[in-house]
Amino acid sequence: MICNSWKRSFSSSVRAKTSNLLGLYPQPPITFTHGTKSTLFDTANKKYLDFNSGIAVNALGHNDPDVVEAIRDQAGKLIHLSNLYRNEYGDKCATMLVNGLVGTDDFRKKWWGEADNCKVFFCNSGTEANEAAIKFARKMARIRNAESPATGILSFSNAFHGRSMGALSATPNLKYQAPFAPLVPGFSTSPYNDIAALDAVDWNSICGVILEPMQGEGGVFPVKPEFLKALRARCDSVGAMLIFDEIQCGVGRSGKMYMHQWGTVCPDILSLAKPLANGLPMGAVVLRETVAKNIKPGDHGTTFGGGPLATRVACVVLEKVGKPEFLKHVETVSALLFERLHALHAKYPSIIKEVRGKGLLVGLELQGGAIASRFVELCLLHGDVLVISAGSNTVRMAPPLVITEDEIKYACSIFDKVAGVLEAEVKK
Ligand SMILES: Cc1ncc(COP(=O)(O)O)c(C=O)c1O
Incomplete structure (x- = not known):
């Protein structure tokens, strides 16, 4: 029997008596x-x-039978290896991601660059993917201007990019941010889908712009194509990285493989996670050629990311979802x-x-x-x-x-x- 007001009745004090799980989520009694x-x-x-x-x-x-079979088989072969060695599926999965982005349209091919030179970093969650994307944007600014690099990251009202300190700093929601201040310096916010408001941004201080092409947590708001065009132009004018967070709206959810593929604007960096491995923890950051060539060994890393189990399952997901x-x-x-x-x-x-x-x-x-x-x-x-x-x-x-x-x-x-x-x- 479900209590009428389970949200209230499963407050943290009640949960504490019945569960050792930290009461971060109100849960129905099912x-x-x-x-x-x-x-x-x-x-x-x-x-x-x-x-x-x-x-x-x-x-x-x-x-899903194919996901279950891939997990069963891979679990009996190799679950973890570290990124110090190659596994059978990391490369394959990265290639599938890159090919799905570069595609066959001439303008996309031109944008992303040589497919072999676009690169993917695998991690374990959406937050981690955005954290990496933000770091890569800052590194790119240092490559452009080592003496006095721009360090600003611009995000938008209602955005949700994650809960680690960097991703949280790009998530302008007081409820999430206030208890954990001070946040990472250099982050600012502008209203989502508001082109005129972009004039108030100090573009010379910006090294990265992060946005969801369709906001999820913020209330389900698709981006306006003209807003993406305006952002692309502003980023190009100062050399800032345009980062699309398709963690929630990507991998088939919009009816195209990626939400931004409904339009003609492409990102410099794309972050993915949630559906990638159909429930196994997995995130990914895809870098276009011009960015990828500047990220060097040691710049970033992960213990678990890109392991053979998650990447094998992601190959199954990408294969199935990618079918017309x-x-x-x-x-x-x-x-x-x-x-x-x-x-x-x-x-x-x-x-x-x-x-x-x-x-x-x-x-x-x-x-x-x-x-x-x-x-x-x-x-x-x-x-x-x-x-x-x-x-x-x-x-x-x-x-x-x-x-x-x-x-x-x-x-x-x-x-x-x-x-x-x-x-x-x-x-x-
Ligand atoms: C758009 C977006 N970015 C980032 C995240 C954070 O992902 P994760 O919870 O896997 O860290 C989420 C999670 O809801 C999200 O919807």
Whole structure:
């Protein structure tokens, strides 16, 4: 039985009596034991529809047979080696990533440079990927001007880049930053998608600009193509690195392999993580040729990153997600999801403020006294559907990319019911 207000009733003091886990996350009183595709099962074998996929991680869903086979086989061969030696899959995975970015379009080929000379650094999480990207941007500024390098990193309102001190310094959210001040010096913020505001930035002090081409945690906001163009021009004018954080929106989630591939602006550095190894911890930073050639042995490193287990699984993920028919499926089910959500918007205009996103990263912003966390809770109570919240009062949907049309229809029938319940609650 799920308590109506599990968010409140599972405060850290209650959790402390029942669990030795640090109470950083309010959790509903359900213990999951296994899953298949987009379905999760709890200890009583009750089914749930996973419309969240481990926060945009389980792109291939749970228990994908190819992922399971790769893990089983690799676990019996070699799990860890360190980066002091080559393993069978690190190179292969890096090549797959680079080829997927350089692609076949002439302008992309020209931008990224010789595919053999674009390079990948593997790590274990999104935070680590961004930390590396920020360091590489600072190193590049030193190469340009050893005497007086620019050190500024510009990020944007509502951004989320991670929780380590560097990535946190690029995450302008007081709730996350304030308890841990002082942050790393040199970070500043400008409003997301606001071209005019870029005029207020002291560009000569900037060595790197980091942004999500579609913000996730911040409330699901896709970038405007003109904003990316303006940033590209500003970065080029001072030699600053443009870093795209596609940790949440990349690897098929938008309906293209990478969100920025919907447009024509390419980054100097791309950071990836979440879905890369379908749930095994893994991050990656991809550097275009002009950047890669300046990063030298010893500049950065990792013990676990790029190990044979994670990189082998990532090869499976990249192979499957990269297939045109797979991405077509994402587009098809996304169109259905948007159609149904827009219909709900029209039906509950006082409760639903906006539907936004792209592909299978979708935000439903609420209004009129309806609260996103209550929507999340009601989805669980009325239909065993798992969704989460994001930003200010937005319900975030990031189902596995293998979600079916029937599952989308079922989820939307529950959202309909929940919006009706919320409407009645607000009127009371
Ligand atoms: C866009 C973005 N960047 C960075 C991160 C941090 O990734 P991780 O939690 O793997 O460190 C996240 C996590 O939600 C994210 O969504």
